[in-house]
Amino acid sequence: MTRSFIGHEDFVRCLTLNSQKQLVSASDDKTVRVWDLQTGEEVDQITGFTDYIYGLACKKNGNIVTGLRDGVLKVYEPIQKKFIVDI
Numbered sequence: 001m002t003r004s005f006i007g008h009e010d011f012v013r014c015l016t017l018n019s020q021k022q023l024v025s026a027s028d029d030k031t032v033r034v035w036d037l038q039t040g041e042e043v044d045q046i047t048g049f050t051d052y053i054y055g056l057a058c059k060k061n062g063n064i065v066t067g068l069r070d071g072v073l074k075v076y077e078p079i080q081k082k083f084i085v086d087i
Contacts, residue, residue, distance in 0.1 A: 003040045007033055014056035024064060026053035032064060032076070046076055048083065 010028035018024050022043060023035040032053065034044040046064065055067030063084070064076040075085035 003037070005033075005035050005040055005042075007042050007045070013052065013054060016056055016058050018058040018064070019060050019062055024056065024058055026056040026066060028052045032056065032066060034078075044078065044081075049074070 005023065005025065008025065008027040008029050008031065012025050012027045014026040016024050018034065021037065023037055024032060025035065026032045030047070030049040030052065032046040033042055035041065036043050049066070049068060050072065051068040051070040053066050054069050057065045059065065062078050064078065066074045066076070068074070073085065073087050074083050077084045
């Protein structure tokens with residue numbers, strides 16, 4: 001089965017799965033998006049990044065960790081829908 005995920009406006013640099021088996025993608029459009037694998041629908045869009053996202057990981061607790069080109073590390077908590085770490 002082939003599925004397209006339409007939404008990012010620039011190169012996608014990172015892909016991973018979260019604990020809910022959703023696809024998480026990071027792009028040069030400075031967004032992270034969460035996708036339903038079955039439908040291809042966008043479930044969440046995370047904005048507020050100041051540079052390209054070069055690293056992406058999902059923790060078992062659901063948090064999304066990103067590493068930006070400028071060296072900034074951000075941790076996003078999806079239930080509260082906010083960044084909880086920005087260093």
